[in-house]
Every structure is written in structure tokens, then in C-alpha cells.
Amino acid sequence: MKTYSIGQAAKVLNLTPYALRYYDKEGLMPFLERNASGTRFFKESDIASLKIVDCLKSTGMPIKEIKTFIDWCSEGDSTLQQRHNMFQERKAVVEAHMAALVETMKVIEHKCAYYEEALEAGTEAVHKDNWAAQPR
Amino acid sequence: MKTYSIGQAAKVLNLTPYALRYYDKEGLMPFLERNASGTRFFKESDIASLKIVDCLKSTGMPIKEIKTFIDWCSEGDSTLQQRHNMFQERKAVVEAHMAALVETMKVIEHKCAYYEEALEAGTEAVHKDNWAAQPR
């Protein structure tokens, strides 16, 4: 079975070896093994697990909470409900985040249009009179 | 014309007075006025400007770059092109962010389904055999 050094794993996951050691120190990789001389080696299952970590991170979850999840994974079937709840909550968080981004996008597109008109006119002054009439 | 104290502005913008003073110190509010005794008062135009700041922040733009934009605003029509470019870039950033969130969401939903099945079976072991066959 293929394994990865910390440098290779970092490359695959688009992280630095520093970050991976930090995650290890924070307890995000309890199943990570080492060879006789103490060097970490990452199995495919470790890479997969780190991809989940990355997924949770991208929902804005802090490392400490991710660790809680990892601990639940180690505890086995008795924590299935907590883990399910956690993913449900993450789903809600991502949905909220996406909704917020849609609103952000509306403002940005409005500003793009605003500056396109201003550029055409050569001056921002074109908007001064009818600002109140601008659609938000 | 209605104005707001720093506390009122903070409430309206869902920020703290600390944060608003910090933004002021960082130069994000060059048009902000004060009364005779040095107390800031926020006009509607300041509130609107801070909403744009908030919008840019929510695209992940750091304060220093937002300041650059604010400075361009102060410089007038000669920076229209830069400002337009900036919003175009922000649009691309938000689009990328949304696309990433869609991917994140797929993983999360997959995990929700995974844990629903596991809960039904009472054990995570139901997935052990056909993990490789799981759709990602």
C-alpha cells in the first residue's frame, strides 16, 4: 500500500509540512504512524481523513472543534449521533455562508455596473443625482 | 439629516465600537466627522460606505487592501479604472469561493447520508466493506 512522506502529503493536500505537523500536534491525526526512526508516514486513509479536515476547515470550523470530531471518530459507534448532528450543523453553516455570498455578489455586481457607467461617462458624477434611485 | 453615535453605528452595522475605531485608525473612514468635543458622528453616507467595507471584508479582502480602495475613492475620477478592476477581481474571488463551497457542500451531504445509514444500522461498520464503492 502506498504511503507518503510529510512533504509528499503536503503537496497532495496543498498544505505545508509545517501545517501538517501542527495538525498532528493538535491531535487531528491520532492514527498517523511512524517508522522505526520516528518519521511520519501517511497512508491513503490518513490523506482521506485530512481531506475531511480540510472540508471542515473550509466551512470555517476551528481546529479545536475539528479535533472534537476526530476524537468522536476514535470513540466509535457511540458517537454516531453527535457526528451526524455536527455535519447537519455544518450544512446549515455552509448554506448560510452561501446565502451571504449571494448578497455580497449582488452588491459587487451593482458596483461593477456603477463603475462601468462612470468609466463611460469619464466621471463618477453621473451617479451623484440619481444615487437614491439606484437599485440596491 | 440623521447622524449616529459610534455606539448606534456599531449596532446598525452589527459591529463593536472598538472595531469602528479600529477602522477609523486604519484609515477606512477619511470622511468621518467629529463634533466640537471630538466625538465621532456617522452620517448616512458613512454608514453606506461602511456597508461597502463590510461587503469587501466578506469577500476575504484584508483591511489594508480595503484602505487602498478607500484612498482611490478619495482621489476621484482618475482612479475609476482601478476601482472597476478591483470589483471585477472581487467578483472572480467570490465566484471561486462559491464554487469551492459547492464542493464542500457535496462532501458534507455525502457525510450526512453516511451517518444516516450508519445510525440506521447502529454501526459505522455498514460502510467498511463498500467504502471504495462510495460515490464521492
Next chain:
DNA sequence: GCTCGACTTCGAGTTAACTCTAGCATGGGA
């Protein structure tokens, strides 16, 4: 045998964006 690159640990340093503390000023209500 030597060198080189990649690995190790430990602990210190970095960065952004606040957040708070201390000490003081001000203005309105009882």
C-alpha cells in the same frame, strides 16, 4: 566516509483583526 536533502522536536515569532484597559472628558437626568 561524506554530503545532501528531508525528516525530527521544541519553542519562539508572525499576522490580522480586533478587544480591552486605564485614565480622562462630556452631557443629560434625578
Next chain:
DNA sequence: TCCCATGCTAGAGTTAACTCGAAGTCGAGC
């Protein structure tokens, strides 16, 4: 008149998530 909330400044403290430096080990290739 006194009190209290709220404002001010300067500067220190906080937090997360790395990021790095120092000093040392290890295995491969020449």
C-alpha cells in the same frame, strides 16, 4: 450637584493558525 452612560486616546493583550529557526538524525548516492 452628582452620577452614569457614553465617548475619547494610547497602548497593551488576545486568538487562531500557522511559520520559522536551531540543532540534531537518517538514509541514499558518490
